[in-house]
Amino acid sequence: MRAALRNRLLAATMPLLVPCLLAAGCGGAETTADAEERAGAVALVAPHSKAPTRTTVYFLADNGTVPLGVRRDLMRRPNVPTVRLALEELLAGPTAAERGNGLDTAIPAETKIRSLRIEPRAKGTEAYVDLSGLPAAADAVSKARVMTQVARTLIGLNDIERVRLRVDGRAWALWDLQGNVRDDPIDYERLRGFFHICTAARGTEAMPGDCFTALP
Structure with a gap:
């Protein structure tokens, strides 16, 4: 009975775990979009910025x-x-x-x-x-x-x-x-x-x- 309950819980959590693993881990390495956003933020304070x-x-x-x-x-x-x-x-x-x-x-x-x-x-x-x-x-x-x-x-x-x-x-x-x-x-x-x-x-x-x- 415990084995059946464990299998049902595992089946319920798999849809959440798979996207997380495909994205290189929940809270793990940054995605390409994250890197591009960070690079854009750095560009705003570049030494040669034309901002006033x-x-x-x-x-x-x-x-x-x-x-x-x-x-x-x-x-x-x-x-x-x-x-x-x-x-x-x-x-x-x-x-x-x-x-x-x-x-x-x-x-x-x-x-x-x-x-x-x-x-x-x-x-x-x-x-x-x-x-x-x-x-x-x-x-x-x-x-x-x-x-x-x-x-x-x-x-x-x-x-x-x-x-x-x-x-x-x-x-x-x-x-x-x-x-x-x-x-x-x-x-x-x-x-x-x-x-x-x-x-x-x-x-x-x-x-x-x-x-x-x-x-x-």
Whole structure:
């Protein structure tokens, strides 16, 4: 009687066992379809993928007193580093909707990229950014705004730790005590010094007027 019961159970389970064995074992080796699906997933993250990458570009908020980062999708182009794509987005300025929400930029619309060079250093990579269209006679607050927007947008991309800003091939930064334009790299340590940097209010010598803080 037990033998008959065992035979009936075996007959009932055979339709389930045969497809499993034909498929190289239940939970065993992957099928061709599985392998193709896995290969497709790997292809999505291939180094030369044309899928967009997301980054943050920095504009100005609160009437230009602080920077504010907004997310952008960068469309990859062959042999174009991410840092250049981000710089292009920065120079394009805020969208109409973003301007309607109070965002602005200190970078004039006519500003163009003359060159962009990335140089690895023993103590971190530097980016040399040469632009055209920035005003030569900009005051300290205007320069601090532009320097902050560029540096905060680029630092961290392509391992960049510092940015040197030029306009038409010449250093474009703040001045030393003798009135000469300095050629110091811009990093987060320098940006900390742009804390509540102000010009004097019109008609006064001591009252703060136009102010800006790089790292609020």
